[in-house]
Amino acid sequence: MSADQPRVLVVEDEPAQREVLAYNLEAEGFSVAKAENGDEALLLFEENQPDVVVLDWMLPGVSGIEVCRRLKSKPESRAVPIIMLSARSEEVDRVRGLETGADDYVVKPYSVVELMARVRSQLRRTRPATVGQRLEYGDIVLDSETHKVTRGEKPVKLGPTEFRLLSTFMEKPGRVWSREQLLDRVWGRDIYVDTRTVDVHIGRLRKALCQHGGEDPVRTVRGAGYALG
Missing domain, CATH: 3.40.50.2300 (Response regulator)
Known part of the structure; x- marks a missing residue:
């Protein structure tokens, strides 16, 4: 799957x-x-x-x-x-x-x-991203049909995993996702991935989103997980 x-x-x-x-x-x-x-x-x-x-x-x-x-x-x-x-x-x-x-x-x-x-x-x-809809959060725009992301109208280059992470966050801004929930949604149930891998890819996502400046939109919720905004 x-x-x-x-x-x-x-x-x-x-x-x-x-x-x-x-x-x-x-x-x-x-x-x-x-x-x-x-x-x-x-x-x-x-x-x-x-x-x-x-x-x-x-x-x-x-x-x-x-x-x-x-x-x-x-x-x-x-x-x-x-x-x-x-x-x-x-x-x-x-x-x-x-x-x-x-x-x-x-x-x-x-x-x-x-x-x-x-x-x-x-x-x-x-889950608007799964049916090709365009998502927006602040100055971040994710086009799930063309698989492109921009921030402040500047292109943001993301790997496939980071793109799926951002899609998940942008579909439900403010929702706190645990590492286990992100593993299930982004990697799938059939693949074993250590929960620390989530932290690595969150770090890559943050770096990419902030490459042109601006505040980090991904929030760490201590003991719970991550959220957008």
Whole structure:
């Protein structure tokens, strides 16, 4: 799994629908984790920290509505968008799904093309760099489509790792990222990297951002990690 790939958790008890969703999401460049029931969904959420959850309402055991409620009740998972899938088309059901915390509601049978568009729409809000959007923070501009960074309109040369670090910081300015969280987001779960490596690349990022002058925008939070601003 590439660290650049946005992660989607698909929760669907119908094997055929689950595989169709996974296939199409992977074809769109997403990393996909699959769950067939609510308990497995909650476990995989903790393990994979997805960027979007595609969640079926009707699941064996813990229902999709309950999974949604639990995820939205926790500070660490509250911001992750949930797209609820349901055969229930009545307005009262749609309202119930949205009031439980779902960010979008799609009625079955649905168009796969439309669902992919809805996933990308949610990602534009939560991980804009992964869908080619331009990010700005102060005088720093990151163009994720052209892979270029400028500060004060002067070019900033960054290596691939430093670029991913800056993308992560600029998507959520002010958020404090622990070294472990940065390892997971920037390097990926499948690669073992010592946490001290994060400090080395943060140092390189700081040096590059300050090469034309200006204050260091990366803040060290003692005992916690790093943040932008």
